[in-house]
Amino acid sequence: MKVPLTLILIAFSFTGSAWATQPAVPxxxxxxxxxxxxxxxxxxxxxxWGALGLFSVGCNVKTTDSGKICSNSNDCQGVCLAPAGSGNGDKAKGTCSAYTADFGRTSRVEHGKAVWLNVE
Incomplete structure (x- = not known):
């Protein structure tokens, strides 16, 4: 038995999820x-209170999540610090910083990888 192409397309249109894209997980x-x-x-x-980098003055506040395990700075009130000895680009889990601001030569974890930065 031959099924017309039109019927096949109509059948797929009612399934809805056959080719539907999944919404992004926020x-x-x-x-x-x-x-x-x-x-x-x-x-x-x-x-x-003092210098925050080279060009501003403000308050460097203590965080309440200091030491929490993180894989990205969005996980922390401050930044996600890479463990000592992490190489640039190494897969890593870090810990949330004790203060909101972190300047100078620093190693952070972003998207699960250690990243070396000079933050001014």
Whole structure:
């Protein structure tokens, strides 16, 4: 028995999921942390007021997720630090930083891989 092509196409259109694309799984938002805007507020919250890199001054706030295992900086209030001895591009799990800002020569974990950076 021959089935016309039109009937086959109609049948597939009712299945819906035969060729349907799956929606993207949303990535969790970076955990938020309140960053004080004045030196007095900063010190009251246990932060360090001073230079943040080469061009700004602000509050470097202690995080509440310090030491948590991470595979990306979006997993942390601060950044995801690579373990000591990780090579650039090595597969790695890191730990969340103790403070929100991390400057200078640093090794982070992004998308499950160690990345060496100079952050200014």
């Amino acid at each position: 990535r969790a938002a970076k955990p938020s942390i309140s960053v004080p805007q004045t030196e007095v507020e900063c010190k009251a919250h246990g932060g360090n």
